[in-house]
Amino acid sequence: GSPPAVAAFRWSVLPSQDFAGISQSPSLSRSAGPDLMLDQQEQSCHWIDCSATYSSQEELVRHIEKVHIDQRKGEEFACFWTGCSKAFSRLENLKIHLRSHTGEKPYICQHPGCMKAFSNSSDRAKHQRTHLDTVRQHMHSPHQLL
Numbered sequence: 001g002s003p004p005a006v007a008a009f010r011w012s013v014l015p016s017q018d019f020a021g022i023s024q025s026p027s028l029s030r031s032a033g034p035d036l037m038l039d040q041q042e043q044s045c046h047w048i049d050c051s052a053t054y055s056s057q058e059e060l061v062r063h064i065e066k067v068h069i070d071q072r073k074g075e076e077f078a079c080f081w082t083g084c085s086k087a088f089s090r091l092e093n094l095k096i097h098l099r100s101h102t103g104e105k106p107y108i109c110q111h112p113g114c115m116k117a118f119s120n121s122s123d124r125a126k127h128q129r130t131h132l133d134t135v136r137q138h139m140h141s142p143h144q145l146l
Helices: 004-012 033-040 057-069 091-102 121-139
Strands: none
8 A cells, every 4th residue: 555644645635525425414625616716715714803814715614613603602693704794593504604705615416427516405405406307307308219
């Protein structure tokens, strides 16, 4: 096999979708397709009174969750991203909403060869049905061989 350092390096540079999108659960992974470029640019936190900057989307998301979100208690979870005034009754809904600011798309289409990614599981599920519709159209096509 490879020396451990080489194997570890190879592992660290492979984004999660290189494994055919097998994972069903969200992760702090890079987005697929054209959105991959987002993770290679400097990422800034625009939470009110915060100007932290990170070299990757993954680091930015981790910062927001640890510093701005997970410390909070209460009955209302408000977004304090500059220019945003949305509030949620559940912490999880605030975390999902924050993806609209960070561009995080952890839900990758499971269809082989499709590299589309989504910020929430319901949008991914809706998209994946388009692959099923395409298969059904081919099955019921009047152009079948006799």
